[in-house]
Amino acid sequence: MEQQDKAIRVVVAEDEPYLRRDIANAIRARQGMRLVGEASTEAESVQAALEGQADVVLMDVEMDRCDSGIRAAVRIARERPETIILFLTVHDEDEVIYEAFSAAPNVDYIVKSETAEAVLQKIEDAYMGRSSISPQILHKITGEFGRMRRRQSDVLYFYNILFTITASEKELIKMLLDGCSVSQIAARRVVQVSTVKAQINTLLKKFHVKRTKEIVSQIRELGLEKIF
Known part of the structure; x- marks a missing residue:
């Protein structure tokens, strides 16, 4: 990365005043870094990053x-996509990590339990383009993207099946989603139980599963209940 000979412009966005002060003081004392702003809210974070033309924003997830x-990172990325967002948080749950890395094009992540020296090193690494994402974090991110790709594939596969489903079979699926038994379905439709079982067997073949619970589970996992 160019601009290696100038100070890294850093904004600290953290609502805990003592932690913000400690990190800010460490940045001020670090050769090659310049503190250009402090913030404790989403709005302040965006303003400080844009007005200070920040190279790196050390961003608390919860303020x-x-x-x-995350909301501030999205707003900053729209106006200044070259700014690196370094999320500082106590969280390492999969959902929080994925949301953080989805917020902006230049993102990294560090937990608050790290030392001040580790935070400063992370800022330098991020600015210099040296990836320092931990194996655990990287595994969670790649796992989430893999899950999304699988889900997209599953949705497309499901819709291909849907084109082969009749109106009567769609009604049957709706009753299965409602938790109706075979006998209850037969009573509602005023048909023989054997007729319902035959129709269920046809559905099982279309979905390539062995039980109706698997059909219901697939639909719910994909969040497609509303189409029935």
Whole structure:
């Protein structure tokens, strides 16, 4: 990365005043870094990053809202995509990590339990383009993207099946989603139980499964209940 000979412009966005002060003081004392702003809310974070033309924003995920940092990162990325967002948080849950890395094009992540020296090193590494994502974090991110690709594939596969489903079979699926038994379905439709079982067997073949519970599970996992 170019601009290696100038100070890295850093904004610290953290709602805990003592932690913000400690990190800010460490940045001020670090040769090659310049503190250009401090913030404790989403709005302040965006303003400080844009006005200070920040190279790196050390961003708390939770400030005035539980997702303040992520929302601020999205806004900063729209106006200044070259700014690196370094999320600082106590969280390492899969969902939080994925949301953080989806917020902006230049993102990294560090937990608050790290030392001040580790935070400063992370800022330098991020600015210099040296990836320092931990294997655990990387595994979670790649796992989430893999899950999304599988889900997309499953949805497309499901819709291909849907084109082969009749109106009567769609009604049957709706009753299965409602938790109806075979006998209850037969009573509602005023048909023989054997007729319902025959129709269920046809559905099982179309979905390539052995039980109706698997059909119901697939539909719910994909969030497609509303189409029935």
